[in-house]
Amino acid sequence: MAAEEKWKGCTSKQHSEAEQAGEKEPCVLLGQQLGEPGRFAYAALCGISLASLFPEEEQSSFRMEFIEGFVKWLDLPDAVLPAMTAFASGLGGEGTETFAQILLKDPTLKENPVVITQDLLSFSLRDGYYDARARVLICHITWLLRIPLEELEVLEESLLESLKEQKEEESETAEVSRKKKERRKKLKRYLLIGLATVGGGTVIGLTGGLAAPLVAAGAATIIGSAGAAALGSTAGIAVMASLFGAAGAGLTGYKMKKRVGAIEEFEFLPLTEGKQLHITIAITGWLCTGKYGSFTAPWSSMLQSSEQYCLAWESKYLMELGNALDTLLNGFVNMMAQEALKFTVLSGIVTALTWPASLLTVASVIDNPWGVCLHRSAEVGKHLAHILLSRQQGKRPVTLIGFSLGARVIYFCLQEMAQEKDSQGIIEDVVLLGAPVEGEAKYWKAITKVVSGRIINGYCRGDWLLGFVYRTSSVQINVAGLQPVDLDDRRMVNMDLSSVVNGHLDYMKQMDTILKAVGIKTKECCPEEKGSGSLFSPPAKKSQRAAGGEAPEEENTMREEDAADGEALPAGRAQHPDAPSCLGGEASLPCPDCSNSGDGKKEAADKGAN
Amino acid sequence: MDEDVLTTLKILIIGESGVGKSSLLLRFTDDTFDPELAATIGVDFKVKTISVDGNKAKLAIWDTAGQERFRTLTPSYYRGAQGVILVYDVTRRDTFVKLDNWLNELETYCTRNDIVKMLVGNKIDKENREVDRNEGLKFARKHSMLFIEASAKTCDGVQCAFEELVEKIIQTPGLWESESQNRGVKLSNKEEGYGGGGACGGYCSML
Numbered sequence: 001m002a003a004e005e006k007w008k009g010c011t012s013k014q015h016s017e018a019e020q021a022g023e024k025e026p027c028v029l030l031g032q033q034l035g036e037p038g039r040f041a042y043a044a045l046c047g048i049s050l051a052s053l054f055p056e057e058e059q060s061s062f063r064m065e066f067i068e069g070f071v072k073w074l075d076l077p078d079a080v081l082p083a084m085t086a087f088a089s090g091l092g093g094e095g096t097e098t099f100a101q102i103l104l105k106d107p108t109l110k111e112n113p114v115v116i117t118q119d120l121l122s123f124s125l126r127d128g129y130y131d132a133r134a135r136v137l138i139c140h141i142t143w144l145l146r147i148p149l150e151e152l153e154v155l156e157e158s159l160l161e162s163l164k165e166q167k168e169e170e171s172e173t174a175e176v177s178r179k180k181k182e183r184r185k186k187l188k189r190y191l192l193i194g195l196a197t198v199g200g201g202t203v204i205g206l207t208g209g210l211a212a213p214l215v216a217a218g219a220a221t222i223i224g225s226a227g228a229a230a231l232g233s234t235a236g237i238a239v240m241a242s243l244f245g246a247a248g249a250g251l252t253g254y255k256m257k258k259r260v261g262a263i264e265e266f267e268f269l270p271l272t273e274g275k276q277l278h279i280t281i282a283i284t285g286w287l288c289t290g291k292y293g294s295f296t297a298p299w300s301s302m303l304q305s306s307e308q309y310c311l312a313w314e315s316k317y318l319m320e321l322g323n324a325l326d327t328l329l330n331g332f333v334n335m336m337a338q339e340a341l342k343f344t345v346l347s348g349i350v351t352a353l354t355w356p357a358s359l360l361t362v363a364s365v366i367d368n369p370w371g372v373c374l375h376r377s378a379e380v381g382k383h384l385a386h387i388l389l390s391r392q393q394g395k396r397p398v399t400l401i402g403f404s405l406g407a408r409v410i411y412f413c414l415q416e417m418a419q420e421k422d423s424q425g426i427i428e429d430v431v432l433l434g435a436p437v438e439g440e441a442k443y444w445k446a447i448t449k450v451v452s453g454r455i456i457n458g459y460c461r462g463d464w465l466l467g468f469v470y471r472t473s474s475v476q477i478n479v480a481g482l483q484p485v486d487l488d489d490r491r492m493v494n495m496d497l498s499s500v501v502n503g504h505l506d507y508m509k510q511m512d513t514i515l516k517a518v519g520i521k522t523k524e525c526c527p528e529e530k531g532s533g534s535l536f537s538p539p540a541k542k543s544q545r546a547a548g549g550e551a552p553e554e555e556n557t558m559r560e561e562d563a564a565d566g567e568a569l570p571a572g573r574a575q576h577p578d579a580p581s582c583l584g585g586e587a588s589l590p591c592p593d594c595s596n597s598g599d600g601k602k603e604a605a606d607k608g609a610n
Numbered sequence: 611m612d613e614d615v616l617t618t619l620k621i622l623i624i625g626e627s628g629v630g631k632s633s634l635l636l637r638f639t640d641d642t643f644d645p646e647l648a649a650t651i652g653v654d655f656k657v658k659t660i661s662v663d664g665n666k667a668k669l670a671i672w673d674t675a676g677q678e679r680f681r682t683l684t685p686s687y688y689r690g691a692q693g694v695i696l697v698y699d700v701t702r703r704d705t706f707v708k709l710d711n712w713l714n715e716l717e718t719y720c721t722r723n724d725i726v727k728m729l730v731g732n733k734i735d736k737e738n739r740e741v742d743r744n745e746g747l748k749f750a751r752k753h754s755m756l757f758i759e760a761s762a763k764t765c766d767g768v769q770c771a772f773e774e775l776v777e778k779i780i781q782t783p784g785l786w787e788s789e790s791q792n793r794g795v796k797l798s799n800k801e802e803g804y805g806g807g808g809a810c811g812g813y814c815s816m817l
Contacts (some may be wrong), residue, residue, distance in 0.1 A: 037680050042654035044686075075653055083672075087653040091670055097685025102682050193664075 001567055009403045026153055028117040030108070031074040038106035041099040042116065046070055047087030048096050049140050053490070054133060055090055058449060062133060062424065073123050100144045114151050117142050125542045130277055130453035131425035132397035139453075156277040157306070175378070187264025229397055261380050267312045271299055274306030278397040278428060282455065283311045285404025285434075285507065286373070289321040292508055301512040301522045304399055313380045313409070315374070321369040321405075328366050329505055355379070370469045377405040389417060389425055397428035401520065404466075405508040406479070407435035414447035427455040433497070433508045434463060434481035436470055441487040444480075448489050457485050457492045465504035612768040613657060617786045618668040619779055620690055621772075624712055625697035626705040627676030630732040633762035634697060635673045639773050643763050650675040652683055662777045667681075669776065688719035692785050693726045693775045700731045700759065703740040713753060724785055728775045735761040 030038060050063045067088040071081055104113055120141060124134035142152055172539060271282065282299045292298060295312045302308065389399060400410045410430055417423040427450050435457065437443075448456065459481050460466075466481050484494035500506070500513050507514065515522050623631045632650050633666035636642055639656045654673040659666055672687045674680070696712055709729075717728070727749040731741060734738040741757055756774055760767030779785055 035679070036651060037683055040680070041683060044683075079648065079654065080651050083655040084654045086670070091655070092672070092687065094689035098683070098686035105682075341682075594752065 001359070023163075029459040030115055031257060034078075034106055035108075037267045037359040038108070039076055039101060040080065041102040041106075043067070043070055043074055043076060043080070043084055044092075045088050045096065045099040045103060045141060045144065046120075046137065047084045048093050048099070049137055049144065050088045051090040052093060052096075053136060053140055054452075055450075056449070059088070059133070062131075066137075067135070070123060096144065096252065104145060113145050113147050114155070116534050117143055117147055117152050118155050121152070121159060125277075126198070127158070127394040129394075132278075132334045133425045134430040135278060135428055136452045160275060160277055177221070225406075262376060263314070263383055264316070264379060265312060265314050268309045269296055269312050271296055271302070271308035271310050272306055276307040278305050278307075278399065280304040280308040280399040280401060281311060282308065283400065283402035283406030283409045284312075285402065285406040285408075286322040286325060287315060287319045288326060288508070289319075292322070298403070298508045298511040299401075302401070302515055303521050303523045304401070309407070311384065311406075314376050317369060317376060318405070319375050321366075321373050324366045325367045325465070325505060326553075328504065330532075360421055364538050366469055373405050374408070377408040378412040381409040381414075382416040383424075384409060385416035385420070387498065388413070389420055389423060391426075398426060399429045399431075399453075400427065401431040401509070401515075402435075403433035403514075404481075404504065407432035411437040411447070411480075412434055415443075416451055417450045418446040424451045425452060427451050427453075427531060429456070431458065432480065433458040433514060433518075434460060434466055434501070435479075435539045436466060436506060437480050438482055439478035439480035439485050442487055444485050444487045445489075448487070451491055453491065454493050455487075455489075455491045456495060458495045458497045458514065459483055460498045460501040460504075460506075461496065462498055463501065463504050484511055614666055615668045616665045618781070619669055619692045619776065619786060621669050621671045621695065621729040622687055622691040622777065623671065623673045623697060623745050624684065624709050624716070626699070626702075626712075627678070627729045628700070629676065629697045629705050630762050631676060631695075632673050632766055634695075634730065634732060634760065635671060637765060637768045639671070639764075643765075645763070649677055650680075652680055653687060659676070660773065660776060662773055662780060665780055665808050667780065668774050669772070676809040685714070685719040685724045688716065689721045691720065691725060692722075693728065693779050694720075695728045695730055695753065695771065695775065697730045697732050698741070698746075699733050700741045700746075701733055701736045706731075706741045706745070709749065722784060722785070726775060726782065727753070727787070728771060728776045728778075729753075729757045730767075730771050731757075731759040733761060733763070734759045734766060735764045770783045786807055 034042065045065075047067050050066060054063060065087065067084045071078070071084055081536060098525075101108060109115060117138060120134075120138045124130055124138065129380065138152060139149060142149055155426070191605060197507075225551050268281070273305060280302070282302060284295045284298055287295070295315070296310045300309070301311055357427060387393075400413070402408075402410045410432055414427070415431065417426070430447075430451055432455075444455070457480050461482060463482055486498070495518055497514060497517060500510055500517055618672070620731065623635060625631050628650070632647055632654060633643060635654070635656055636644065636647070638691055650673060652675055656667065656671050656673065658671065659668045671692070674684050674687060694716060696709060696716075700706075711763050716725075729746060731743070731746045736764045747757050749755075756778060758771045758774065760771055762768060
């Protein structure tokens with residue numbers, strides 16, 4: 001792309017500038033900029049937050065390691081360690097607000113508190129290991145300092161870009177240096193000055209070239225050299241390799257070498273093209289013929305991370321199950337069942353009281369595939385656990401999202417991980433929607449150990465299908481997908497989706513709405529718009545797209561498109577009363593997401609065309 | 611946590627820079643003295659279990675920095691403290707005069723009004739005394755504080771200062787009972803159990 005070249009040119013120019021500048025004014029870590037009280041308050045804030053986020057005994061080594069490393073990072077004397085350790089063990093938790101205020105009042109931060117987020121991010125990445133707990137902590141601190149969370153996403157992206165750039169730059173360097181000795185000398189010095197400068201240069205280059213998303217966040221944020229300087233202190237390549245998995249192939253490269261247990265199919269499909277410092281894995285619960293025939297279909301609007309995967313597993317059985325579900329729901333039985341079950345649904349709780357005889361006669365249609373999938377999902381979950389534990393995905397936080405049997409896969413994955421060592425700090429958030437698993441809090445207690453962020457249980461009280469299929473499969477009536485899980489832990493979030501989900505099949509159909517309700521980021525485009533006969537916006541878009549060959553323009557186009565989307569909504573989606581309109585909260589997503597959603601939109605468009 | 615420990619008390623040490631707060635603490639916890647002790651940064655923290663009248667109490671002691679530049683940090687430690695040790699240097703009158711400021715700050719940031727206060731005149735081993743013992747005593751009485759003169763160097767009165775403070779705290783049940791019982795109890799359960807709870811003031815400030 002022309003713009004890319006331009007950008008590269010720009011960055012390399014910036015590099016040389018930065019190189020020169022680097023000699024004069026080396027990048028300064030935030031730790032050296034903040035006054036001692038500021039640093040103390042900063043470290044104390046982290047300590048207290050660690051204690052409030054991860055109070056569990058088994059997390060104490062993480063807390064201590066983190067705070068000890070952090071005291072060194074900030075260049076605070078060892079004398080403060082006892083106090084910091086006390087903070088990190090849950091003492092002195094009353095002072096959070098004061099510390100945050102002190103930190104915000106520091107002259108270095110006054111104009112730009114985002115440098116804190118940046119510094120924490122650099123600290124967390126310094127070993128090339130992005131712990132999920134560290135990310136949760138960064139989010140928490142960011143929140144305490146009243147910094148919008150989007151800033152973190154932007155920073156992660158720009159740091160990633162600068163790391164990537166560094167990697168490219170260096171492989172290029174090797175080639176060129178073979179030819180030109182003189183230049184090698186220069187480059188050697190360039191490397192000696194410290195990768196810090198490279199990073200800094202790149203980041204500046206990024207701001208100049210890729211402008212829009214970053215400028216929006218405030219150029220100063222990105223240029224603030226703390227991040228770059230920090231990463232310069234470790235070798236960028238090593239960081240990259242570690243973060244993204246040394247083989248580089250990552251999850252998509254994962255192939256099941258042999259049949260594992262009873263599992264026949266297990267593969268990761270990329271949902272988005274990008275790279276990110278944290279990834280999301282979505283797990284589909286069943287497959288249907290038609291629109292939802294693929295594993296990726298329900299997740300088309302999800303944009304939690306710009307690097308997302310979808311787990312393809314046991315499609316044969318999931319398809320059988322999907323067909324059975326269809327038969328059950330679209331047939332005569334459904335009507336009968338609906339009528340018969342109305343009272344239970346209305347009463348708000350589906351219990352296996354007396355199922356109508358008409359339903360029981362066709363039960364065999366569903367019971368068999370359900371039973372098979374129930375068993376297999378557990379196996380797949382365990383297998384997934386071992387893949388995540390072996391860090392196929394690289395050392396970065398993972399968010400898991402799944403509905404129905406996909407949620408069951410996640411549940412068993414977490415249970416398996418909880419039994420293993422070193423399983424902490426891998427999983428950030430998990431979202432289980434309509435999960436056919438036990439809903440007793442005591443079973444869920446175990447998984448809090450491996451989840452750093454939130455455990456979201458999306459349930460629907462009136463999901464009679466789930467109640468029905470579960471009637472024989474298991475004795476217990478406590479099903480997580482039907483009711484809240486009563487677990488007393490900050491991580492546990494129960495969400496009543498009854499108003500969104502009218503039946504189990506809605507988990508697939510209404511995924512976009514559900515994701516929004518649950519707080520997962522989504523793209524603004526909706527795949528449905530293609531077939532929905534939108535009155536005027538599609539042609540307009542097409543022409544715009546054709547014209548938008550160059551990146552700068554394209555960006556504008558995206559904006560316009562988005563705007564057009566918004567305007568066209570009422571007309572375009574008249575046939576889909578269920579389709580959600582762009583929520584206000586989502587519209588204010590950070591700009592990088594916009595650019596991504598642009599890509600995604602194109603993909604979706606292509607898919608729609610095919 | 612140790613089973614036989616009656617309660618954990620939060621003690622705060624405040625006072626002007628260089629009056630010997632950290633030295634007092636070091637003498638009390640480690641029984642050592644370092645004439646070249648570096649200035650405290652932010653806050654220091656030490657734990658010591660002592661037994662007073664047969665009751666074991668675990669003291670979580672926060673030793674604040676006296677330096678002006680760290681003054682902004684101090685308010686964060688006041689909250690929830692049950693006892694405070696106010697230190698001045700008997701050889702420096704200015705540290706005695708500034709006590710009023712410290713009392714003011716204490717009143718502003720402290721979450722409970724029945725906090726036990728102890729005034730300590732440090733460095734009595736030195737020759738050039740500027741503040742008389744009676745002056746200290748008078749000041750302490752006026753502000754209803756406990757009073758003792760001490761020397762971290764010679765160990766005079768140090769143990770005594772902490773013991774008396776703890777004794778007084780333990781004699782004020784509303785101050786610590788709710789603290790120890792509320793620990794780890796969910797907010798939703800607050801009505802259960804202790805109907806005849808202690809003094810209202812201390813109790814409410816906990817929640």
